[in-house]
Amino acid sequence: MLLERLSEAHGVSGREEEVRSIVLSEIRGRVDDCRIDGVGNLIAHRKGTGASSLRVLLAAHMDEVGLMITLAEDSGLLRFAKVGGIDDRVLPARTVLIGPKKVPGVIGMKPVHLTDNAERNKVVESRQLVIDIGASSKAEAEKLVQRGDTAVFATRYRSLAGEGSAWRTVQGKAFDDRVGCTLLVELLAERFPFALSAAFTVQEEVGLRGAKVVAYAENPDAAVVLECTGANEVPTPLDVSPSTRVGGGAAITIRDTSFIADPRLVELFASTAHRLGIAHQFKQPNIGGTDAGVIHKSRAGIPSITIAVPARYIHSPAAIMDLRDFDATLALVREALQSLPQALSSQGART
Numbered sequence: 001m002l003l004e005r006l007s008e009a010h011g012v013s014g015r016e017e018e019v020r021s022i023v024l025s026e027i028r029g030r031v032d033d034c035r036i037d038g039v040g041n042l043i044a045h046r047k048g049t050g051a052s053s054l055r056v057l058l059a060a061h062m063d064e065v066g067l068m069i070t071l072a073e074d075s076g077l078l079r080f081a082k083v084g085g086i087d088d089r090v091l092p093a094r095t096v097l098i099g100p101k102k103v104p105g106v107i108g109m110k111p112v113h114l115t116d117n118a119e120r121n122k123v124v125e126s127r128q129l130v131i132d133i134g135a136s137s138k139a140e141a142e143k144l145v146q147r148g149d150t151a152v153f154a155t156r157y158r159s160l161a162g163e164g165s166a167w168r169t170v171q172g173k174a175f176d177d178r179v180g181c182t183l184l185v186e187l188l189a190e191r192f193p194f195a196l197s198a199a200f201t202v203q204e205e206v207g208l209r210g211a212k213v214v215a216y217a218e219n220p221d222a223a224v225v226l227e228c229t230g231a232n233e234v235p236t237p238l239d240v241s242p243s244t245r246v247g248g249g250a251a252i253t254i255r256d257t258s259f260i261a262d263p264r265l266v267e268l269f270a271s272t273a274h275r276l277g278i279a280h281q282f283k284q285p286n287i288g289g290t291d292a293g294v295i296h297k298s299r300a301g302i303p304s305i306t307i308a309v310p311a312r313y314i315h316s317p318a319a320i321m322d323l324r325d326f327d328a329t330l331a332l333v334r335e336a337l338q339s340l341p342q343a344l345s346s347q348g349a350r351t
């Protein structure tokens with residue numbers, strides 16, 4: 001299954017090549033042309049039916065948050081820096097895979113027997129942590145791992161809950177945003193009224209960098225960003241409203257911290273979901289950010305929206321999502337795009 005392969009692929013920001021080659025092999029044959037640009041974005045084109053003269057960009061980022069090796073200590077232990085937003089609290093005692101050789105390692109942690117109460121109640125900062133690959137010296141470590149190699153959490157994709165469960169939950173790493181990449185590959189099997197630019201972007205997690213280049217080069221008339229968004233359902237006495245809910249359907253973004261969605265596109269996606277009875281929800285406004293943050297303010301301004309599959313525990317070693325939400329999101333984007341040209345021209349046209 002493509003989502004499983006993409007979830008297990010390594011693609012920390014700046015090192016997206018493994019993800020890109022999987023995507024490339026999947027979309028060849030479905031697209032009219034494709035190219036890899038100067039920063040590593042994969043951009044494919046698919047002609048439309050000719051009914052609309054618009055050019056629409058669909059974007060999903062290939063990169064994931066992870067770690068970068070900065071130094072091997074004399075002891076053979078490895079120092080590292082975070083790449084993208086990772087909470088220091090999720091790091092200690094995790095297993096990781098490093099570099100192109102996928103060298104296994106463990107993020108070292110003092111055993112409980114040796115820590116006092118004060119230490120146990122405090123978060124250890126990532127710059128005080130090391131990755132242990134079992135090497136006995138710096139020289140031995142450097143035979144296996146180079147400075148600048150990136151590390152991902154060693155998480156396998158698997159189904160949870162099993163037969164008879166109402167939810168089709170799966171667990172894996174990097175659902176943010178291999179889910180979007182999988183959706184985009186699926187959507188490339190469709191024919192839309194407009195010419196489609198499909199961009200698999202790089203370096204979203206370190207500042208929406210690849211998307212900036214894509215938006216400039218493609219200069220589309222509208223953009224839809226396909227994402228995996230956090231479902232904050234962990235109970236808290238301060239705030240009981242989740243950002244999104246797993247099992248609640250496709251999450252439509254009205255506003256996040258990076259942009260405000262074009263209201264005509266919000267209306268298009270919401271009314272399409274209503275009309276066809278597709279499960280959907282509105283993401284709690286003003287949380288997170290996506291590639292739409294740079295795309296919408298590129299060139300002369302590009303009407304943009306983000307549609308996302310919700311997942312719990314994103315940016316951690318293992319996230320959990322419901323495949324029914326994936327199916328709802330795919331159905332919603334596929335259907336809504338058919339009416340996108342009308343939504344942008346007549347309905348709610350700017351006056």
Ligand SMILES: [Zn+2]
Binds near residue numbers: 228290
């Ligand atoms: Zn993302």
